[in-house]
Amino acid sequence: MNNQVIYQESDTGLNSFFVKIYSLVGMGIGLSAFVSYLMLFPFKANFLNILTNHPMWYWGASILELVLVFTVSGVARRNTPAALPLFLVYSALNGFTLSFIVAAYAQTTVLQAFLSAMAVFFVMAMIGAKTKKDLSGMSKALFAALIGIIIAMLINFFFKSNAMSYMISIASVLIFSGLIASDNQLIKRVYTGTNGQVSDGWAVSLALSLYLDFINIFISLLRLFGRND
Secondary structure, eight states, X not given: OOSEEEOOSSHHHHHHHHHHHHHHHHHHHHHHHHHHHHHHTTTHHHHHHHHHHOTHHHHHHHHHHHHHHHHHHHHHHTTOTTHHHHHHHHHHHHHHHHHHHHTTSOHHHHHHXXXXXXXXXXXXXXXXXXXXXXXXXXXXXXXXXXXXXXXXXHHHHHHOOHHHHHHHHHHHHHHHHHHHHHHHHHHHHHHHHTTTEEEHHHHHHHHHHHHXXXXXXXXXXXXXXXXXX
C-alpha cells in the first residue's frame, strides 16, 4: 500500500492508530444516524412516499450497499484516495436503509438497542485490545458461523418463522461481539506487522469492519428488544 502514515513503534504510536480508526468508525456511525434522522423527521413525507409507493428504492439501495461494501474494502486495501470518501458514502447509504428498519420500532426501543450495542461494542473492544490470547482462530470460526447465519436468514426470508428470527438475532449478537474482539486484536497485529508504518487504507479497512460489527449488533438487538413493537 502507498501513502503510508508512519507511527512510532511505541504505545503512543499504537494508541494513535486506534484513535484514527475509531474516529473513522465514529464518523461512519454518526453519518448513518444523521441520515436516518433526516429520513424519519425532516423528510418524513419523502420517506412515507418511498415506503408506500416506491419500495424498489429501498431494495435498490440495499443492493448498492452490498456492492459498495466490497468496493470500499477493495480500494482500502489498495490504499487508493477514494477509500475514505467511499466509506462515507456507504455510511450515508446505510443510514438511508436503516431508517426503514428503525421506523418499525418505538423510539424507546431504538434508544435501548443503540445504547446496549454501544456497551457491548466497547466491552468487547477492550477485551480484544487487552487480551494476550491469539483470537485469529476464533475469527475464522466466527466467519464460518456468519456464513451459516446468512444462509439461515435467506431461508427464513421465505418461511418467516418468528422462532428462527429470534435465534438468528441471538446468534448474530454473539458472532459480531466475538468479531469486535478479534478485529481489535487485528488492529494491533497490523500495526506491529508493519513496524508502525501503517497506511491510511488499512485504517479505513479496519474501521469498515468495526462499523459493520456495530451496525449488525444494533440491528440484532433492535429485533430482540422490539419483538412486540
